[in-house]
Amino acid sequence: MQKADYDYPIKIKIGIGMxxxxxxxxxxxxxxxxxxxxAYMGDVVNKAAKxxxxxxxxxxxxxxxxxxxxxxxxxxxxxxxxxxxxNRKCYIGYVLDSAMDDWYENNCT
Numbered sequence: 001m002q003k004a005d006y007d008y009p010i011k012i013k014i015g016i017g018m019x020x021x022x023x024x025x026x027x028x029x030x031x032x033x034x035x036x037x038x039a040y041m042g043d044v045v046n047k048a049a050k051x052x053x054x055x056x057x058x059x060x061x062x063x064x065x066x067x068x069x070x071x072x073x074x075x076x077x078x079x080x081x082x083x084x085x086x087n088r089k090c091y092i093g094y095v096l097d098s099a100m101d102d103w104y105e106n107n108c109t
Contacts (some may be wrong), residue, residue: 013063015055019048020069051090066091 021044030036051065066074066082071091082093 005049013056014059015052017048017051017053017055017067018065018070018076019044019051019067044086054088054090055092061085062092062094064093064095066093 022041023040023042023044025038025040026075028037028039051067054061055063055065064082065085065088067090071079071082080089081095084090085092
């Protein structure tokens with residue numbers, strides 16, 4: 001794989017929001033058009049989108065943001081990766097997959 005040699009003037013900020021609940025889904029697209037996408041709807045999707053918007057929104061806010069329900073459903077070990085944000089009533093944290101980070105360093109920088 002070829003390394004990307006783009007030099008952007010600013011860093012790209014991302015936010016990952018995770019919420020717990022049911023998300024109704026529908027297939028969207030016109031019959032026979034080749035467009036056959038799935039669209040997710042509901043409060044859980046809206047909450048996850050708002051949490052994602054909060055992720056990396058300031059220098060002291062990590063990119064991964066979890067709802068209280070999502071955090072509750074993690075096992076105890078994974079819960080320890082996140083800290084509670086009293087302002088937003090959610091959990092925030094940085095989680096790094098070292099194998100993926102090594103791959104990125106070897107292939108993309």
